[in-house]
Amino acid sequence: MLIRLESTRDADRIHELQAAAFGQIAEADLAVALRAGGHCIPEMCFVAEIDERVVGHVVCSTGFVGDAPVAGLGPIGVEPNLQHDGIGSALMHAAIGAAEARHEPMIVLLGNPAYYCRFGFTPASDIGIAPPEEAWGPHFQSRALTHHDASLTGTYRYAEPFDQL
C-alpha cells in the first residue's frame, strides 16, 4: 500500500470510491465541493493506492472556532472489499502527522468513537470544543496536537459545503 497526497488527476476515482465506501453519493459530492470551494488543506488530503489503484481517501478542510482555523477531518472512505485491513488507519496516521507538521492545534471530526479513539480522539467537549449540532454529543471528537492552545474553545463551524449535507 502507498499513501500519497491527493492530486487533481485522482478526482473521478475519489468520487467513485467515496460513493462506494459510504453507499451513497453525499460524501463523495462533499469532497468535490470542498475541493472546488478551496476549503481543502492540500497537505492533509491523502489517497491510499494498491497496484496504482486508489482504494482509500481522506479529506481535511478548514473550519473555524471563532476566528481561528481548525482542521476538520472527513469524509474518509476505503473501498468496501478492502475495509478492515489497515488502510483507514494508514490514512488517519498520515493526516495526523501532516497536521503536526503544519503546527495545527487540533483536528476535529464526526464519527464513531469506537474507531477514532485508537488515534487519540476523544469527545471534543473534553477540551471545550462544542459540536455544530448539540445532538452529535460524544460523536464529535477532537485530537489535540502538540501546538494545541487550551484557550482555544468554542463552537466548531465546518467549511460551508458541510451545510449542504
Ligand SMILES: CC(C)(COP(=O)(O)OP(=O)(O)OC[C@H]1O[C@@H](n2cnc3c(N)ncnc32)[C@H](O)[C@@H]1OP(=O)(O)O)[C@@H](O)C(=O)NCCC(=O)NCCS
Ligand atoms: C471507517 C473506515 C474509513 C475505516 O477504514 P478501514 O480501512 O476499514 O479501517 P482499519 O482497517 O484501519 O481499521 C479496522 C478497525 O476499525 C474498526 N472499524 C472500522 N469502521 C468502523 C466504524 N465505522 N465504527 C467502529 N469501528 C470501525 C474495525 O472494526 C476494525 O477494528 P479492529 O481492528 O478492532 O478489528 C472504513 O471502514 C470505511 O470506509 N467505512 C465506510 C465509510 C465510513 O463510515 N467512513 C467514516 C465515517 S466517520
